[in-house]
Amino acid sequence: MLILDVLSPLLLLSILLPGYGCRAADIPEDTTSEFSVRLYQRLQAAGGQDNIIFSPLSVAVALGMVELGARGASLEEIRQAVGFSHLLPGVEFSLLQNLTAALLDDDSHYVIRFANSLFLQEGVTFNPEFLHLMKKYFRADVETVDFSESSAVAEQINKWVENHTDSKIRALLSADDFSSVTRLTLVNAVYFRGSWKNQFRPENTRTFSFSRDDGSEVQTLMMYQQGDFYYGEFSDGSQEAGGVYQVLEMPYEGEDMSMMIVLPRQEVPLASLEPIIKAPLLEEWANNVKRQKVEVYLPRFKVEQKIDLKDTLQELGIKNIFTNNADLSAMTDVEDLYIGKAVQKAYLEVTEEGAEGAVGSGMIALTRTLVLYPQVMADHPFFFIIRNRRTGSILFMGRVMTPEIIDPNDHDFDSM
Numbered sequence: 001m002l003i004l005d006v007l008s009p010l011l012l013l014s015i016l017l018p019g020y021g022c023r024a025a026d027i028p029e030d031t032t033s034e035f036s037v038r039l040y041q042r043l044q045a046a047g048g049q050d051n052i053i054f055s056p057l058s059v060a061v062a063l064g065m066v067e068l069g070a071r072g073a074s075l076e077e078i079r080q081a082v083g084f085s086h087l088l089p090g091v092e093f094s095l096l097q098n099l100t101a102a103l104l105d106d107d108s109h110y111v112i113r114f115a116n117s118l119f120l121q122e123g124v125t126f127n128p129e130f131l132h133l134m135k136k137y138f139r140a141d142v143e144t145v146d147f148s149e150s151s152a153v154a155e156q157i158n159k160w161v162e163n164h165t166d167s168k169i170r171a172l173l174s175a176d177d178f179s180s181v182t183r184l185t186l187v188n189a190v191y192f193r194g195s196w197k198n199q200f201r202p203e204n205t206r207t208f209s210f211s212r213d214d215g216s217e218v219q220t221l222m223m224y225q226q227g228d229f230y231y232g233e234f235s236d237g238s239q240e241a242g243g244v245y246q247v248l249e250m251p252y253e254g255e256d257m258s259m260m261i262v263l264p265r266q267e268v269p270l271a272s273l274e275p276i277i278k279a280p281l282l283e284e285w286a287n288n289v290k291r292q293k294v295e296v297y298l299p300r301f302k303v304e305q306k307i308d309l310k311d312t313l314q315e316l317g318i319k320n321i322f323t324n325n326a327d328l329s330a331m332t333d334v335e336d337l338y339i340g341k342a343v344q345k346a347y348l349e350v351t352e353e354g355a356e357g358a359v360g361s362g363m364i365a366l367t368r369t370l371v372l373y374p375q376v377m378a379d380h381p382f383f384f385i386i387r388n389r390r391t392g393s394i395l396f397m398g399r400v401m402t403p404e405i406i407d408p409n410d411h412d413f414d415s416m
């Protein structure tokens with residue numbers, strides 16, 4: 001049984017006179033997919049040979065919460081960068097609300113929990129209309145704390161995040177993140193847990209070599225199955241992306257959510273493929289994969305990343321909310337707020353339930369001469385997204401440069 005576990009708390013800190021604000025974007029259809037891809041390209045440029053994982057939807061929701069309290073240039077920059085400028089003013093909040101609601105619909109097949117909370121400084125008066133709208137659109141809890149008690153506040157917020165991420169994300173903040181000038185902290189956590197519609201059988205999992213882009217090899221646990229998936233082969237028509245590459249879409253139970261895996265040819269580094277990834281291409285993949293039988297080799301992997309959104313968002317044109325000129329006057333007209341800190345931490349784990357005693361230690365016998373169906377062999381770096389197939393919302397986006405590594409000399413492994 002394969003269980004996929006994904007979580008991503010997004011944290012935004014707002015400070016008075018240093019203020020803090022934050023906002024993120026992800027929307028139905030392609031409105032925010034452009035923003036999602038631009039975020040990915042930024043992280044890729046800074047990411048070397050590291051794995052990447054982040055939640056575009058979580059960023060969108062967090063930015064939505066900030067936008068709700070913003071006016072003027074602060075508001076316009078967010079609308080522009082996230083991809084809301086074609087909407088009538090304010091419609092984006094309804095859109096974000098509907099997008100998250102669409103994900104919460106189908107809770108019998110998978111678990112997604114959005115947990116939005118606003119922590120306010122005791123004694124600061126926030127606009128009642130702002131608080132009302134936070135509840136309405138984002139179901140955001142509001143609590144008051146004394147930020148001058150920085151250790152206690154950090155502990156309180158970390159507990160809250162832990163509680164909403166099945167304890168997968170701990171110690172997100174530290175006392176250093178707060179001071180007597182902190183007035184507002186926005187925390188946004190996303191938790192996702194789903195199981196494949198077509199599960200991998202643990203007894204088919206084997207140790208296997210995974211070739212990293214730097215040429216080194218690591219031993220990993222490779223899962224295997226032959227099953228019905230959505231599959232397609234694509235090419236950008238030049239050698240830019242290394243020629244033909246494969247796209248595999250594997251639905252979770254219920255079929256509303258899926259993981260899409262994009263894999264270049266074995267000898268082509270993922271870095272050659274990444275530059276061609278654009279929002280319209282995501283759509284093209286989704287529209288052109290066809291249901292068919294596929295042989296899938298997918299490593300177990302665990303990806304975790306903490307991102308400084310402040311730097312990244314500034315590069316994407318969201319600057320004003322981080323400066324003294326920020327206009328967050330819809331939140332409160334008493335204080336001069338701006339956003340001092342914005343952090344997202346995301347975690348994704350693909351594991352097999354009950355792997356104890358079920359994992360084989362031999363090599364997969366490759367029977368290439370007998371292959372009747374397309375074969376997706378993810379034994380080298382790949383790009384992935386986890387999306388809602390109905391709305392197009394992207395819950396997670398990332399890449400695996402290094403899967404779960406096993407030590408072949410670890411005898412405990414054989415007895416697993």
Ligand SMILES: *[C@@H]1O[C@H](CO)[C@@H](O)[C@H](O)[C@H]1NC(C)=O
Binds near residue numbers: 091092094095098
């Ligand atoms: C969100 O859903 C409500 C209720 O279905 C609908 O009235 C509204 O137009 C939707 N908003 C957007 C932006 O799609």
Ligand SMILES: *[C@@H]1O[C@H](CO)[C@@H](O)[C@H](O)[C@H]1NC(C)=O
Binds near residue numbers: 159160163
């Ligand atoms: C954890 O969350 C549950 C429900 O989501 C809630 O009932 C409980 O009070 C929370 N605990 C803490 C310590 O926040």
